[in-house]
Amino acid sequence: MEVVLLYFDGCPTWRVTEQRLTQALALAGAPDTPVTRRQVTTPEEAERLAFRGSPTVLIDGRDPFAAADAPVGLACRLYATPQGRAGAPTVEQLVAAVSPPRG
DSSP: OOEEEEEOTTOSSHHHHHHHHHHHHHHTTOTTOOEEEEEOOSHHHHHHHTOOSBSEEEETTBOTTOOTTOOOSSSBOOEEETTEEESSOOHHHHHHHHSOOOO
16 A cells, blocks of 8 residues: 655644554554655645645545535645544544455
8 A cells, every 4th residue: 555645844734644654554554664755845736736735635646525616726634523624634544545455
């Protein structure tokens, strides 16, 4: 599994997401999965990457939290969590995102 964390430097929550992602990978039984951090620095790069805001987690190239109508650009991202809108997905949401599909 390839895990990439996209962020921009002005985002205050990307490090929280990184910590939660590390926890989620351990809970999902994949503690040795490397997480590649990639800083997005220009609007052009954001457009090319379909960057829906910081932080963005890509699992095998797919954003499991993306809404089709979410804007692309250098902005902070909000996630719908059970506790309301937040700047990072919960550990439980990340566990679900990195776990293999059941079936």
